[in-house]
Amino acid sequence: MRIGIVCPYSWDVPGGVQFHVRDLAEHLIRQGHTVSVLAPADDDTPLPPYAVSAGRAVPVPYNGSVARLNFGFLSAARVRRWVHEGDFDVLHVHEPAAPSLALLTCWAARGPIVATFHTSNPRSRAMAAAYPILQPALEKISARIAVSEYARRTLVEHLGGDAVVIPNGVDVEFFASAEPKAEWQGRTIGFIGRIDEPRKGLPVLMRALPAVLAEHPDARLLVAGRGDEKEAVADLPAAMRGRVEFLGMISDEDKARLLRSVDLYVAPNTGGESFGIILVEAMSAGAPVLASDLDAFAQVLDGGAAGELFPNEDAEALAAAANRLLADPGRLAELRERGSSHVRRFDWSTVGADVLAVYETVTDGAGAVAPDERAGLLGRLGFARD
Structure with missing residues (x-):
């Protein structure tokens, strides 16, 4: 044809x-x-x-x-x-x-x-x-x-x-077979999206980060995407800015490796999403997902069965959920398993x-x-x- x-x-x-x-x-x-x-x-x-x-x-x-x-x-x-x-x-x-x-x-x-x-x-x-x-x-x-x-x-x-x-x-196998990167492992939280586009939600994640780092001081946030990096961390306490690593634009191969490496992927998007392809990619790579409760995200995550949801734009709720998940390896493993199974329908x-x-x-x-x-x-x- x-x-x-x-x-x-x-x-x-x-x-x-x-x-x-x-x-x-x-x-x-x-x-x-x-x-x-x-x-x-x-x-x-x-x-x-x-x-x-x-x-x-x-x-x-x-x-x-x-x-x-x-x-x-x-x-x-x-x-x-x-x-x-x-x-x-x-x-x-x-x-x-x-x-x-x-x-x-x-x-x-x-x-x-x-x-x-x-x-x-x-x-x-x-x-x-x-x-x-x-x-x-x-x-x-x-x-x-x-x-x-x-x-x-x-x-x-x-x-x-x-x-x-x-x-x-999504090519599920492409993400599932990616090799984790050692420097991106070790109590890491991932975010991929345009830094300077508010609806992608990075400001919400940044407001939540101090509470996460207070409970998990060894945690790091890895941010991939284009935008003003200095402006993104401007409201963070100076002592915490070193816990945020900006990777800039990354290749598809590195995106898959990043998603295979992180302990938790956070999608704090605030609106305008009709689907949520990044959630599917994260589940394909075996990354536990924590996302805002947008209707489209809830549908992709099977109503919260394949990934956890928090109230949209609620930084306190995001921090509480992230802290709970990072402290519970069993729950993270459960989300990995459920996400990997659920995502096959998107292949x-x-x-x-x-x-x-x-x-x-x-x-x-x-x-x-x-x-x-x-x-x-x-x-x-x-x-x-x-």
């Missing part, structure tokens, strides 16, 4: 959607399909052989963050050329409700389109207001996927229709097969399915209707 995938966000800025698109493309290629990915990218960004640059992205406020998107007349021309030259059996666009390459692709495409919606933002006035503009493009979508129930609700509430829920995928062997089934449905039709089953299938996939 010839598959075209459109990533709306700049390829050179790490993010969950970019990783999802990359991993999906590579999984499909391993399965023998021909895949091309169109994404914004700076001129000097190294791209894998299956990726095509649509030009430089510009920062746009979106969903409580700043997204680097590509949109405009020049971008539209590049999209049309890529679609024409690719002669794809199916196009898979991500976040078509954003002003991005995905929306331009919907306008340009003529064949089957699958769309994945990642955003979870039930109070999005902008999305609701933009619906009349988006409607002609969205009506061309053949099937819709949401990465979580919360992303599906956003879609239903603001854009209508429905979607089948297929979570983000690409399962997720990729589900996505491919959607592709095959929109390209082949549902002729082999009984009429009553066909209607139910179309409804679950959120098919556009004439």
Whole structure:
């Protein structure tokens, strides 16, 4: 099958959607399909052989963050050329409700389109207001996927229709087989995310850290991600700042090794999360997880069975939970075991097969399915209707 995938966000800025698109493309290629990915990218960004640059992205406020998107007349021309030259059996666009390459692709495409919606933002006035503009493009979508129930609700509430829920995928074995790094072991707490993006929650973790270090003075916090390191520790007592080690941007291999090394992974995110891929990666690596009780995080952690939850933005509760876990090796081992078992449902062997089934449905039709089953299938996939 010839598959075209459109990533709306700049390829050179790490993010969950970019990783999802990359991993999906590579999984499909391993399965023998021909895949091309169109994404914004700076001129000097190294791209894998299956990726095509649509030009430089510009920062746009979106969903409580700043997204680097590509949109405009020049971008539209590049999209049309890529679609024409690719002669794809199916196009898979991500976040078509954003002003991005995905929306331009919907306008340009003529064949089957699958769309994945990642955003979870039930109070999005902008999305609701933009619906009349988006409607002609969205009506061309053949099937819709949401990465979580919360992303599906956003879609239903603001854009209508429905979607089948297929979570983000992870190569579980890649994380499970990583070698721990000695210097990252020994009563360590891990955090991975953009340091200067408040919704990733590092300020909440920093407010909790003094209480953790008071009870566990030998503990360390390892922080991986880009941002202002001095500002991040500015409110910590000077004597404690040495217990925070900033690793900067790290490779995928080092991310896996970090998650394999830490005693506890903390996800203190405060909102705007529709899934929580880092939680899946941490569980894959066998890291016990402590996360804020966002709806999406609770769903990924099986309601708290595969990882512990604390009240969102409550630094005291975070500290109390971290102290309790760090003092209880038995509970940490239990979380490792439960997380490692639970995470198998997110492996690409399962997720990729589900996505491919959607592709095959929109390209082949549902002729082999009984009429009553066909209607139910179309409804679950959120098919556009004439």
